[in-house]
Amino acid sequence: MSRTVTAPRRAPVRVHPLRAEALRGFAPWAGLAVLVATAGLLAAGADRWQGGWAETRAELHAVLLVVLPLAAAAGCRQGGRERRRRTEELWGTATRGPLARFLASALPVAAWTTAGYATAAAGALLATWPYARGDGPGPELLPADAVAVAAAAVAGQVVGRLVPRRPAAPLLAACGYAALGLASRADAGAGRALNPALPVPEDLVPVVWQPVAATVWVAGLAAAAVLAYAARRRYTALLPLAAATAAGALLVQGGAGLWHTDPVGERQVCDTSTTPQICVNARYGDLLPQVRNALSGVTGRLEGVRNLPVRFEDRPGAPRPGEAELPLLTPMGRSFVRGGLTDPEQYAWEAVAALQGRGDCGGPSDPRVSRADDAVANLLAPGPAQEHFDALDARGDEAARAGLRERRAARARLASMPADERRAWLTRYFATAGDCDPDGVPAL
Structure with a gap:
């Protein structure tokens, strides 16, 4: 069983x-x-x-x-x-x-x-x-x-x-x-x-x-x-x-x-091989080669020119005596996106405006100063920014078109100067950087 x-x-x-x-x-x-x-x-x-x-x-x-x-x-x-x-x-x-x-x-x-x-x-x-x-x-x-x-x-x-x-x-x-x-x-x-x-x-x-x-x-x-x-x-x-x-x-x-300020953001990383020197905030220290390349046309054309700031700086607050402020990299999303400059030509144009240092003068500027500033900007950092303003004036009234013709003539005179004469003129010009008195600006 x-x-x-x-x-x-x-x-x-x-x-x-x-x-x-x-x-x-x-x-x-x-x-x-x-x-x-x-x-x-x-x-x-x-x-x-x-x-x-x-x-x-x-x-x-x-x-x-x-x-x-x-x-x-x-x-x-x-x-x-x-x-x-x-x-x-x-x-x-x-x-x-x-x-x-x-x-x-x-x-x-x-x-x-x-x-x-x-x-x-x-x-x-x-x-x-x-x-x-x-x-x-x-x-x-x-x-x-x-x-x-x-x-x-x-x-x-x-x-x-x-x-x-x-x-x-x-x-x-x-x-x-x-x-x-x-x-x-x-x-x-x-x-x-x-x-x-x-x-x-x-x-x-x-x-x-x-x-x-x-x-x-x-x-x-x-x-x-x-x-x-x-x-x-x-x-x-x-x-x-x-x-x-x-x-x-x-x-x-x-x-x-x-909270306290990030100490890294208070330091600068500099390239001393150019005139002016180029310094960027240490938070973006690896961006220095890009900034140097973007400003290479500016620093190259200023070789031998005196009365320039010692350096471009990139730190919070107003620049110190003998310094010019770099265009702002922050806030991100405009000129600086994903580790790179979005428009190097615009960046160089803004850097030249900082070198000229007339942003705090206020009010309408003297026509002679405006022509000199425009000619220097066109010499050091030509690009789409000036082309945009030229196109606006070309479509404007007679006064705007006349002003455009005068600016173009001033640009041509500065560009056609012999190298030594142009360096001497730029030396006199940068001696007036940041000065709102038009009398010292050399004429073109």
Whole structure:
């Protein structure tokens, strides 16, 4: 008689609720939404930041104005899920406590939204790396920004539990965006320092403790809200609330001391082989060969000419005595995009205008000075800029056409001078650079 052998039953595999929430449901879609929104905002303004580490850092921080309300709305939608599904009573019979149930639902959304932002940030840093021309990446703000995204998602879930209505999520996003925008205004007072999406200028870097205080501020508020809502002993919310209050007080009292000028931006990288010398900001030190090539026509034609500035400089503020200011490279997106000069001829033309130094005279200039300035600009940096103004005058009235004829005659006289005579004339001309008195300008 045969005997039937029964195989032992396998114990059922239990999937942890946190894992189930993280791999299925709404949380991955929330992360994807944050990734797409962040990447879209960054791509739309890529000309402004792709090519400068400081600009990339500032742009990644600036997109929090949209990302934080979006993360909060995602958490809010997740928080109202049980009411929409009518499963609140079923959840109430679970063996786990309310805090564990809350975290099982909230943490996956917080993790996925943070991952979406972090992935977009990593992509932006990789996109900047091939074009960066000077200073190194500055990740000081990224950890605090990532924590702010997670805190917004968790706090949004608390709101969703308290107000489990479908319009709550979009309304929370709209109110959050408006609140962050208003708190970013210059007239918002000392409370601006508490804004996790406060715009940061490219030339500033935070002091060492500022990101730590900002992290404690946003994380402490979110933790206090969670404990006050879901903890069995709600008074435990006082501990993170006290930490957030202390961090917030440090941020408010810090004021302008929370940031200091980037020391790299105060240094210059110079090429001393030309006259004038050419110096660019150390943040874009690797751009010096491009700038030198763009100005090669100017410096070559000025060889042997005296009374010139010692150097072109590229630093914040007015140029020092004996210096001329280079055309501005920043803000990015105009003359400087993705590590390169967009229009070297226009750049050289603007540099010559800085050499002439008559921008502060104001009012209509003497016709003799205007002709001399135009002839020098045409000699040193001919290009589309002057052609544009010539075309406008050629289509103008009789006075404009007559002025154009006089300017062209002056250009021809300067260009036809023997080299020694032209150098002597330019030496006398540059002795009047920055002088608004027309009497000293040599005639043409």
